[in-house]
Amino acid sequence: MIWGKIMWITKLQCLLLLTCAKMEQLWIINYTCMERTNVNNPEYYHKVVDCQYACPAHTPVPEYIRLIAAGKYTEAYMVNWESNVFPGVLGRTCDRPCEPACRRGRVEEEPVAICRLKRVAADHKSSIQHLLPSIPEQKNGKRVALVGGGPASLTVARDLAPLGYEIDLYDDQMKGGGMMRSQIPSFRLPAEVLDEEVDQILNLGISAHFNTRVNSLRDLMAKGYDAVFVGTGAPKGKDLEIPGRHDAGANIHIGIQWLASVAFEHIHQIGKKVIVLGGGNTAMDCCRTARRLGGEQVKVVVRSPFAEMKASPWEKEDAMHEDIPIIDNHVPKSFVVENGKLKGVMFEKVSPVYEDGKRKLKPTGEPDVLIEADDVLIAIGQENTFPWIERDLGLEFDQWGMPIINPHNFASTVKGVFFGGDAALGPKNIITAVAQGHEAAISIDLYCQGKDLNERLEPRTKLQSTKMGIHEWSYDNYVAADLRYAVPQADKSETLRDRKKEVELGFDLKTAFKEAQRCFNCDVQTVFADDKCIECDACMDICPTSCITFTYNEEDEAALRQKLLVPALNLEQDLLVSGPLKTGKVMVKDEDVCLHCGLCAERCPTAAWDMQKYLYNTAKAGHHCYV
Amino acid sequence: MSYTKPVFHHPHLTKNELGYTKKDYEGSLSTLCAGCGHDSISAAIVEACFELNIEPHRVAKLSGIGCSSKTPAYFLNNSHGFNSVHGRMPSIATGANLANRDLIYLGVSGDGDTASIGMGQFCHVIRRNLNMIYVVMNNGCYGLTKGQDSATADKGSKAKAGNVNPYEGIDLCGLAIELGATFVAQSFSGDKSQLIPILKAAMSHKGFALVNVISPCVTFNNNVGSTKSYDYVREHNESLGRVDFVPLGEEITTQYEAGEVKEVKLHNGSEVLFHKLRQDFDPENKIEVINALQKARSQNEILTGILYLDNSGVELNDLLNTTEVPLNQLSEKELCPGSAVLSEINQGYR
Numbered sequence: 001m002i003w004g005k006i007m008w009i010t011k012l013q014c015l016l017l018l019t020c021a022k023m024e025q026l027w028i029i030n031y032t033c034m035e036r037t038n039v040n041n042p043e044y045y046h047k048v049v050d051c052q053y054a055c056p057a058h059t060p061v062p063e064y065i066r067l068i069a070a071g072k073y074t075e076a077y078m079v080n081w082e083s084n085v086f087p088g089v090l091g092r093t094c095d096r097p098c099e100p101a102c103r104r105g106r107v108e109e110e111p112v113a114i115c116r117l118k119r120v121a122a123d124h125k126s127s128i129q130h131l132l133p134s135i136p137e138q139k140n141g142k143r144v145a146l147v148g149g150g151p152a153s154l155t156v157a158r159d160l161a162p163l164g165y166e167i168d169l170y171d172d173q174m175k176g177g178g179m180m181r182s183q184i185p186s187f188r189l190p191a192e193v194l195d196e197e198v199d200q201i202l203n204l205g206i207s208a209h210f211n212t213r214v215n216s217l218r219d220l221m222a223k224g225y226d227a228v229f230v231g232t233g234a235p236k237g238k239d240l241e242i243p244g245r246h247d248a249g250a251n252i253h254i255g256i257q258w259l260a261s262v263a264f265e266h267i268h269q270i271g272k273k274v275i276v277l278g279g280g281n282t283a284m285d286c287c288r289t290a291r292r293l294g295g296e297q298v299k300v301v302v303r304s305p306f307a308e309m310k311a312s313p314w315e316k317e318d319a320m321h322e323d324i325p326i327i328d329n330h331v332p333k334s335f336v337v338e339n340g341k342l343k344g345v346m347f348e349k350v351s352p353v354y355e356d357g358k359r360k361l362k363p364t365g366e367p368d369v370l371i372e373a374d375d376v377l378i379a380i381g382q383e384n385t386f387p388w389i390e391r392d393l394g395l396e397f398d399q400w401g402m403p404i405i406n407p408h409n410f411a412s413t414v415k416g417v418f419f420g421g422d423a424a425l426g427p428k429n430i431i432t433a434v435a436q437g438h439e440a441a442i443s444i445d446l447y448c449q450g451k452d453l454n455e456r457l458e459p460r461t462k463l464q465s466t467k468m469g470i471h472e473w474s475y476d477n478y479v480a481a482d483l484r485y486a487v488p489q490a491d492k493s494e495t496l497r498d499r500k501k502e503v504e505l506g507f508d509l510k511t512a513f514k515e516a517q518r519c520f521n522c523d524v525q526t527v528f529a530d531d532k533c534i535e536c537d538a539c540m541d542i543c544p545t546s547c548i549t550f551t552y553n554e555e556d557e558a559a560l561r562q563k564l565l566v567p568a569l570n571l572e573q574d575l576l577v578s579g580p581l582k583t584g585k586v587m588v589k590d591e592d593v594c595l596h597c598g599l600c601a602e603r604c605p606t607a608a609w610d611m612q613k614y615l616y617n618t619a620k621a622g623h624h625c626y627v
Numbered sequence: 628m629s630y631t632k633p634v635f636h637h638p639h640l641t642k643n644e645l646g647y648t649k650k651d652y653e654g655s656l657s658t659l660c661a662g663c664g665h666d667s668i669s670a671a672i673v674e675a676c677f678e679l680n681i682e683p684h685r686v687a688k689l690s691g692i693g694c695s696s697k698t699p700a701y702f703l704n705n706s707h708g709f710n711s712v713h714g715r716m717p718s719i720a721t722g723a724n725l726a727n728r729d730l731i732y733l734g735v736s737g738d739g740d741t742a743s744i745g746m747g748q749f750c751h752v753i754r755r756n757l758n759m760i761y762v763v764m765n766n767g768c769y770g771l772t773k774g775q776d777s778a779t780a781d782k783g784s785k786a787k788a789g790n791v792n793p794y795e796g797i798d799l800c801g802l803a804i805e806l807g808a809t810f811v812a813q814s815f816s817g818d819k820s821q822l823i824p825i826l827k828a829a830m831s832h833k834g835f836a837l838v839n840v841i842s843p844c845v846t847f848n849n850n851v852g853s854t855k856s857y858d859y860v861r862e863h864n865e866s867l868g869r870v871d872f873v874p875l876g877e878e879i880t881t882q883y884e885a886g887e888v889k890e891v892k893l894h895n896g897s898e899v900l901f902h903k904l905r906q907d908f909d910p911e912n913k914i915e916v917i918n919a920l921q922k923a924r925s926q927n928e929i930l931t932g933i934l935y936l937d938n939s940g941v942e943l944n945d946l947l948n949t950t951e952v953p954l955n956q957l958s959e960k961e962l963c964p965g966s967a968v969l970s971e972i973n974q975g976y977r
């Protein structure tokens with residue numbers, strides 16, 4: 001007798017459910033179904049913490065946000081410092097891959113202001129000297145050379161120094177920080193903030209050799225280092241070889257070289273009319289810097305449509321706020337030079353056409369346009385160059401001139417030579433350089449101890465109940481409805497006059513608290529104990545975002561996703577599936593839009609749900625624990 | 628401890644024909660014990676109203692006293708409500724219904740509120756065939772006053788403290804059929820797939836509709852030995868087969884073999900489909916239904932489903948020929964037509 005829908009139950013359940021035959025309700029036609037979710041895999045709960053999972057260095061974001069809400073800025077700083085090494089810098093400049101990933105953005109309009117909260121911790125911390133790792137007097141006998149003084153090398157230095165390594169750092173600039181110093185303008189990142197965090201590392205007993213360019217890897221290796229780390233970045237700006245390029249060279253500049261010259265005070269001014277070519281973050285820094293050096297009519301001109309520009313939305317906003325128009329769909333054709341003097345740039349107008357998911361820029365047929373300029377800044381990309389690495393050392397390069405690097409352990413094809421940051425896999429950002437620095441440091445440590453580089457260290461994890469009373473939790477489970485708070489900025493009239501004046505003022509502490517309260521605490525996990533569940537449906541009924549469904553299991557995840565209370569269509573988010581329950585059903589939770597409000601646990605009569613805080617820390621070299 | 632529900636909901640919640648999501652039918656955060664069966668029934672009411680495209684302002688929620696009678700605060704926040712005194716919900720419902728027959732009257736009561744203090748009111752509201760849904764959240768005890776046995780507790784059922792009930796339990800469904808109820812259903816709070824279509828059918832029925840829902844009290848009556856516990860009800864639930872509710876205008880597309888499904892048309896044109904598990908049972912045959920109920924009782928089985936359905940009853944407003952227009956929409960002149968009309972009426976009683 002077919003009774004409505006066919007249900008799938010497991011063999012085990014069938015034995016338990018002897019009543020089924022009597023009830024004539026369960027028609028057993030298959031024994032297979034989705035497995036119980038393995039929550040013992042450290043990555044399962046990690047993935048639920050969207051921001052932390054998206055962060056290349058896996059910073060425990062909700063942990064530090066809670067500390068900020070509690071006014072514990074020093075502790076919040078140290079949680080960051082362990083993971084990302086430069087909280088003050090990153091709290092102002094990070095590319096923040098965490099924010100587009102933030103769960104809040106899937107439930108309301110805007111994610112939590114994760115990045116700017118980090119800055120609050122950095123700005124309001126007290127002294128951290130006593131919290132920094134101690135450096136052993138007795139060294140471990142291993143010497144490591146770091147080439148380049150950017151975030152990648154500095155991370156390696158920080159991770160290895162406490163383990164007793166002797167470290168020599170070489171950089172051709174006069175101070176440490178790499179592109180954080182030479183490229184990121186002071187109005188976004190004040191020198192004092194950078195100095196503080198660079199010095200924190202250099203003071204761990206690092207021998208820094210500034211103004212020292214490494215011109216030969218062979219010579220360096222001949223100095224008998226046990227390992228060499230290459231963190232030289234992607235120092236070459238792309239040029240734009242179109243007619244006229246070399247006819248007025250003095251007024252046509254490569255963006256990143258120009259920014260470095262400004263940073264090191266070799267350049268102090270620019271013409272009144274400036275064109276910036278390119279649509280990435282470098283272009284945004286160029287145009288805003290030009291506004292501060294005398295540029296009155298500064299325009300960004302970009303090939304692609306506005307929405308597809310590489311620059312982050314907030315960088316574009318900041319540029320436009322400083323009266324810089326962004327002209328899109330214009331392809332530069334030639335530099336127009338009259339009587340040996342630059343007149344401007346000739347552009348062809350295009351419109352985007354999409355074929356097979358690929359974008360093509362098609363000329364519109366309208367007449368070309370001349371945009372006048374006294375100076376042009378070319379900011380169309382960066383490249384790696386390694387002229388100082390001899391090609392007969394056995395260090396292999398690919399067809400694009402990039403070294404062949406193992407993306408997990410960052411080893412090159414020469415034993416003992418490791419890469420990280422922009423030099424390893426191409427230009428990215430600071431937080432990626434840091435993350436790669438950590439991995440390279442682990443590899444260097446393993447290598448120097450004669451261990452296998454692929455025996456990577458496990459993350460440190462801890463799952464702990466937040467239960468304090470019947471319905472009391474040690475975290476604030478109230479879900480604030482506040483919309484994202486904007487970071488206040490200094491007045492434009494002031495910031496445009498002084499290149500070094502920081503534009504963003506940072507959250508005041510009251511606003512920081514309110515912004516911190518917007519965080520859902522996604523690290524407080526909804527942990528389900530099958531054996532305690534009595535299937536009263538209370539959690540399913542109460543869940544404000546319809547995450548929980550009790551239903552019959554399916555063989556196939558896609559089918560199970562479809563039959564949930566609200567179908568689970570976001571495939572990037574996992575399902576938490578219980579084992580078979582007494583009635584033969586399973587509990588399925590779609591992690592997608594869980595608010596971590598704890599209501600399911602509050603409404604559960606048997607504490608089958610518990611709210612448990614999950615701390616996940618990636619391994620650092622030597623399993624060192626900083627906080 | 629949370630006191631309010633978060634404002635957020637799933638971004639992909641479906642909307643009904645009125646453009647409302649289920650959220651629009653919800654109430655405040657429940658203060659009942661965690662796991663109380665009553666909360667599941669509230670959730671089923673929310674779902675039923677959402678699916679039926681009921682405008683929340685067309686519902687009047689009425690209740691007495693008890694944990695069960697508190698639940699109207701936890702569903703349909705945008706509807707009318709009246710929390711009356713213990714056992715007196717039927718009187719309030721009768722008064723309101725006679726004054727305005729346009730609303731959907733959803734009465735919520737407990738087994739104590741109904742079968743003890745409110746027994747008289749319960750019997751009379753059935754006799755009168757008042758057009759309402761009368762939901763009993765039946766947990767076999769007085770939950771609100773700490774779990775004393777109620778009149779629906781089965782003889783022999785053991786309470787949490789260990790005492791065994793020496794008295795016969797009242798079968799509300801049997802009684803209601805006896806008293807002429809035109810729609811009688813029994814269900815379990817832990818089986819929404821059955822409860823929701825039953826509630827939808829009850830809300831579409833014209834006349835008195837009793838929905839007696841076994842609803843475990845997790846705090847005082849969910850122990851081993853209790854016949855109203857989650858485990859006991861699940862083990863002894865004898866379903867009469869699935870009921871499907873098919874709203875007016877929706878076609879029945881599935882093909883059924885003869886004798887497998889019984890279709891019953893309701894007054895508003897919607898239909899109830901009975902997927903029959905038993906051949907000895909016809910929901911429109913009172914004698915068969917009473918037999919089945921007695922038989923189930925003797926075998927310690929709990930019969931669930933729509934037990935009885937009679938479409939021929941005349942509801943109270945029609946019987947009394949009351950005004951079609953709600954009193955609150957009549958003018959003063961219509962409401963007080965003057966002494967001439969009054970004396971005419973008085974004349975009629977001479």
Ligand SMILES: Cc1cc2nc3c(=O)[nH]c(=O)nc-3n(C[C@H](O)[C@H](O)[C@H](O)COP(=O)(O)OP(=O)(O)OC[C@H]3O[C@@H](n4cnc5c(N)ncnc54)[C@H](O)[C@@H]3O)c2cc1C
Nearest residue numbers: 148150151152171172178179214232233421422428429430
């Ligand atoms: C204009 C601009 C703005 C940017 N803004 C941001 C931002 O806001 N946020 C963000 O996250 N990222 C930003 N980036 C990217 C970021 O700066 C880099 O990804 C990051 O600094 C890379 O770090 P790294 O350690 O790999 O190398 P780098 O920071 O590039 O450091 C390499 C260092 O090595 C030195 N060096 C190179 N070759 C040698 C050699 N042979 N001998 C000795 N020294 C050598 C270089 O001079 C440099 O000091 C920006 C980049 C640019 C160009």
Ligand SMILES: Cc1ncc(C[n+]2csc(CCOP(=O)(O)OP(=O)(O)O)c2C)c(N)n1
Nearest residue numbers: 693694695713737738739740768769770771
């Ligand atoms: C007139 C009057 N008598 C007694 C009470 C005490 N009292 C409150 S609730 C209740 C019984 C409620 O039982 P039930 O209707 O089954 O509701 P439950 O709490 O079990 O859902 C009693 C006796 C009262 N409130 N008013």
Ligand code: SF4
Nearest residue numbers: 051102103519520522
């Ligand atoms: S809500 Fe908080 S914990 Fe969740 S993803 Fe966003 S910042 Fe991270």
Ligand code: SF4
Nearest residue numbers: 543594595597598600
């Ligand atoms: S914590 Fe529980 S009730 Fe709250 S949103 Fe997540 S699953 Fe739903």
Ligand code: SF4
Nearest residue numbers: 660663694770844845
């Ligand atoms: S006492 Fe019983 S009926 Fe009342 S709320 Fe608690 S579980 Fe529900």
Ligand SMILES: [Mg+2]
Nearest residue numbers: 737738766768
């Ligand atoms: Mg009761």
